[in-house]
Amino acid sequence: MEQVKRLRADGRRNRERIVEVAAELVAREGAQVSLEEIARRAGVGSATLHRHFPSRQALLEAVFRDGVAQLCARAAAKPGKAPADELADWLEEVTVYTVTHRGLAAALLAGPEGLSAEDICCTDLLLNVVKALVARASSVGALHAGATAEDLVKLVNAIAVANENDPTTARRVLRLALTGIRR
Incomplete structure (x- = not known):
């Protein structure tokens, strides 16, 4: 992020426009969308x-990180439900986001080009929120003792990959899975 702050105003605008266009095209066409097409629609050169x-992975990380940051902010902004419901609702929101960004979850898990799995799939952002939600739900006895934040992030990602571009099925499968972790 420091690199973005040091850019001139036109450089920042170009970067923001590239991420915006990439997010739109990835949602519509999948993570393998042409980088040349992204550049063309963003109004910049290749x-x-x-x-x-410098790589497709770096661009996909930026696209995904922005969306995950927004999801995390929404989780922090609306507590107040029963802890288990709060956790389930937020996990559903993450699942639907991942499912509707065709190919993104699988592409980000591929991992190459010098980015760790944690950096690529934004696990650090997700885990902070999930850990807090799991702690609240566990504190009132709403979760099985073995349910961890890490397991839930893997569960959400697996459901998203298996149900790409089918949010209705992804929601149903997630709800079935979450039934198994509740007491």
Whole structure:
């Protein structure tokens, strides 16, 4: 993120526009969308795209990280439900987001090009929220003792990958799975 702050205003605008266009195209066409098409629709040259994002993985991480940051902010902004319901609702929101960004979960899990799995799939952001939600639900005895935040993140991602672009089925499968972790 520091790199973004040091960019000139036009560089920041180009970077933001690239991420915005990439998010739209990935949601519609999948994570293998042409980088040249992203650059063209963003109104920049291919070299500009590659200067900001040296690899497809770096661009996908930026697309995913922005969306996950928004999901995490929403989780923090609306507590107050029963802890188990709060956890289930937020996990459903994450699942639907991941499912509707075709191919993104699988592409980000691929991991190459110098990015760790934690950096690529934004596990750090997700885990902080999930850990807090799991702690609240566990404190009132609403979860099985063995249910961990890490397991729930894996569960959500697996459901998203298995039900790509089918949020209705993903919601149903997640609800079935969450029934198994509740007391």
